[in-house]
Amino acid sequence: MLSKKTKYAINALVYLAREQSKAPVQISKIAESERIPRKFLEAILLDLRNAGMLSSRKGKTGGYYLLKSPDEINIAEVVRLFEGAIALLPCVAHKYYERCEECKNEEVCGIRDVFADVRNETVNMLKNATLSNILERERTLENDSAEKS
Amino acid sequence: MLSKKTKYAINALVYLAREQSKAPVQISKIAESERIPRKFLEAILLDLRNAGMLSSRKGKTGGYYLLKSPDEINIAEVVRLFEGAIALLPCVAHKYYERCEECKNEEVCGIRDVFADVRNETVNMLKNATLSNILERERTLENDSAEKS
DNA sequence: TATAATTCCTATTGGATTAATAGGAATTAA
DNA sequence: TTAATTCCTATTAATCCAATAGGAATTATA
Numbered sequence: 001m002l003s004k005k006t007k008y009a010i011n012a013l014v015y016l017a018r019e020q021s022k023a024p025v026q027i028s029k030i031a032e033s034e035r036i037p038r039k040f041l042e043a044i045l046l047d048l049r050n051a052g053m054l055s056s057r058k059g060k061t062g063g064y065y066l067l068k069s070p071d072e073i074n075i076a077e078v079v080r081l082f083e084g085a086i087a088l089l090p091c092v093a094h095k096y097y098e099r100c101e102e103c104k105n106e107e108v109c110g111i112r113d114v115f116a117d118v119r120n121e122t123v124n125m126l127k128n129a130t131l132s133n134i135l136e137r138e139r140t141l142e143n144d145s146a147e148k149s
Numbered sequence: 150m151l152s153k154k155t156k157y158a159i160n161a162l163v164y165l166a167r168e169q170s171k172a173p174v175q176i177s178k179i180a181e182s183e184r185i186p187r188k189f190l191e192a193i194l195l196d197l198r199n200a201g202m203l204s205s206r207k208g209k210t211g212g213y214y215l216l217k218s219p220d221e222i223n224i225a226e227v228v229r230l231f232e233g234a235i236a237l238l239p240c241v242a243h244k245y246y247e248r249c250e251e252c253k254n255e256e257v258c259g260i261r262d263v264f265a266d267v268r269n270e271t272v273n274m275l276k277n278a279t280l281s282n283i284l285e286r287e288r289t290l291e292n293d294s295a296e297k298s
Numbered sequence: 299t300a301t302a303a304t305t306c307c308t309a310t311t312g313g314a315t316t317a318a319t320a321g322g323a324a325t326t327a328a
Numbered sequence: 329t330t331a332a333t334t335c336c337t338a339t340t341a342a343t344c345c346a347a348t349a350g351g352a353a354t355t356a357t358a
Contacts, residue, residue: 001236001238001239003315003317004317004318007238007249007260008251010260011251011260014259026332026334035253037319040318042335043318046334057326057334058325058326058333058334059324059325059326059327059333060328060330060332061327061332061333062325062326062327062333062334063333085150087150088151089156102156102157102184102185104184107294108291109290110284110290111163111283113290114274114278114282114283114286118271118275122270122271134260136259137259137263138257138258138262141257142257152344152345153346154345154346176304186347188349189348192347195307207305208303208305208353208355209303209304209355209357210355210356211303212305
């Protein structure tokens with residue numbers, strides 16, 4: 001399961017992508033709209049800023065805005081930032097690789113082989129899930145549900 | 150990431166599948182071979198037994214053995230038993246479904262749509278990963294590494 | 299029947315992580 | 329100068345993780 005922090009981060013990013021405004025959006029506006037505890041969101045946005053996805057303006061009329069374009073920010077990056085590895089086992093992670101201490105021979109481990117496949121597939125899907133892609137999905141879902149009624 | 154408990158459980162199950170012996174295997178033998186803390190493994194095997202994957206014999210010459218056949222036990226079951234949902238968001242879990250409290254409209258959520266795809270693909274792969282399949286993968290990996298040298 | 303070896307069961311523990319909250323410093327527009 | 333904002337550090341309560349402790353119950357066998 002993703003932590004709330006990660007979920008909140010994704011929601012905040014999608015919100016900013018949806019806004020499309022050049023003007024910075026205030027933390028409290030995002031917090032209210034996305035139902036995220038204000039102070040918690042503050043810390044999350046700071047992390048996203050330090051990671052180069054967002055930028056901010058301080059002081060009165062300050063706030064946050066996307067630094068990269070919505071098709072350059074993907075969910076894989078965001079998950080890695082807050083959760084660490086995407087892989088389910090450390091021995092199949094790329095960026096956060098670590099040997100399993102209890103493992104006898106990594107090269108011929110069938111368990112590792114399974115979770116390597118899972119990792120590759122997941123990373124692929126999450127890399128394709130850019131903010132633009134998510135907005136597109138939303139539009140499709142909205143059309144589908146409109147048709148149905 | 151999977152917890153150590155889940156990893157240990159999978160290792161113990163694969164070990165028992167590899168053994169193929171009808172006679173029960175003692176906890177301490179599995180613990181030693183798979184490098185799992187003995188007492189911790191005890192609790193894990195109990196859980197696997199209560200879940201119907203293993204059975205045990207008590208007393209002297211007691212131990213654990215597979216109750217189901219190795220192609221009837223898959224990793225999806227094991228992960229669900231120890232981790233709960235396989236899904237990365239509660240709102241796309243099947244067995245452990247829960248609404249995301251902060252979500253405004255689940256039906257048209259693009260984020261949910263992404264993680265539903267990830268869940269489906271992961272569950273598929275983990276269901277296909279039976280103990281038999283894992284042993285088969287091991288054999289393939291061993292052949293590959295033998296050829297190379 | 300006594301004994302040794304095993305599983306079964308409950309409780310406890312230290313440490314890490316999660317999800318927040320608190321308070322105030324720094325910055326900036328008006 | 330003031331009001332509104334972001335920035336930054338510290339703290340907290342609750343939960344979960346990984347493991348350990350101790351002994352009861354069970355069973356083969358000498």
